[in-house]
Amino acid sequence: MRLTEEQTRFYDEAGYVAIDSVAPDEHVRAMRERIEELCEAWDTEESGRLGMQQEASVRGALTEAQTRATVRKFSGLVDHEPVFARHAxxxxxxxxxxxxIGAPVCLYADQALLKPPHVGSEKMPHQDNAYFKVEPGDAVVTAWCALDDATPENGCMHYIPGSHRAGAVGHTAVDGTPHLVPDGFARDAAVAVPIRAGGVILHHAESLHFSPVNTTDAWRRAFVCHYVRADATMPGKDASTLRRVRG
Ligand SMILES: O=C(O)CCC(=O)C(=O)O
Structure with missing residues (x-):
């Protein structure tokens, strides 16, 4: 699949680009079904090894059905789950x-990011590289694949166009959470990027982005792969252990 010149220029200028119909319907369906099974099996070893996380607002004494309906994240699926490895x-x-980003390419990390109906919370503004700290930032791209149609109502991705051009900005930890937020953030400048299931948004590691709450009756699910060029410097990761996906 080729990016057009216009898509490449848009990415360079805006720090993200949305591409429709990247993942085949059958792959999207299989990923969605597997996520449903993993949510169903939330208390098993299988889900546990994928670092299952629940919405913070509802953690605690829940019924099984409530627990299934409040899962927000699984990580590291590609190493264990064939349908996600096929996508990545x-x-x-x-x-x-x-x-x-050029080649060779390694998979840096992967995660299923879920916004359950009504309780799906905001993913706070950030640059991915505030967490990764890869040098150069241009060597990392995130491929955010919609598994459901993503809309402003159910918490689609929002970007500050051109924000990657300022490079890394300082971030501060949010008390009691694993989140980092940028010091100074112009939310009014954000653009919502709705996309159909199977579409992928590619974003630069220093693009400021966030996603709002899900106010709808349906799930907003995405499978997110972060890719890095193999020659980049990656503090805290042993590059030789990463999966090489393109030579
Ligand atoms: O899926 C979301 O709501 C947030 C995703 C995100 O922040 C990311 O892919 O870096």
Whole structure:
């Protein structure tokens, strides 16, 4: 799959680009079904090894059904779950990734980010590289794949166009959470980027972004792969242990 010149220019200028119909319907369906099974099996070893997290607002004494309906995250699925490995190594997706960051390409991290109906919370503003600290920032791209149609109402991605051009900005830890937020953030400048299921948003590691709450009756699910060029400097990661996905 090729990026057009216009899409490449848009990414360079805005720090993100949305591409429709990247993941085949069958792959999207299989990922959605597996997420449903994992939420159903929330108290098993299988879900546990994927670092299952629940919405903070509802943690505590819940019924089984309530627990299933409040899962917000699984991590590291590609190492254990074939349908997610198939997506992360899909050649069409990797063509887009390599066009933006070059090659060889490794998978840096992957996660399923879920916004359950009504309780799906905001993902606070941040740059991915506030967490990763990869040098250079241009060597990392996030491929955010919608598994449901993502809309402003159910918590689609929002970006500050051009924010990556300022490079890394300072972030401060939010008390009692694992979140970092940028020091100074112009929320009014954010643009909502709705996308259909199967579409992928590619964003730069220093693009400021967030996603609001899910106010709808339905899930907003995404599978997110962070890719890095193999020659980048990655504090806290042993690059030789990362999965090489494009030579
Ligand atoms: O899926 C979301 O709501 C947030 C995703 C995000 O922040 C990311 O992919 O870096």
């Amino acid at each position: 190594t899909d050649e069409a997706l990797l063509d887009l990734v390599a066009a933006l």
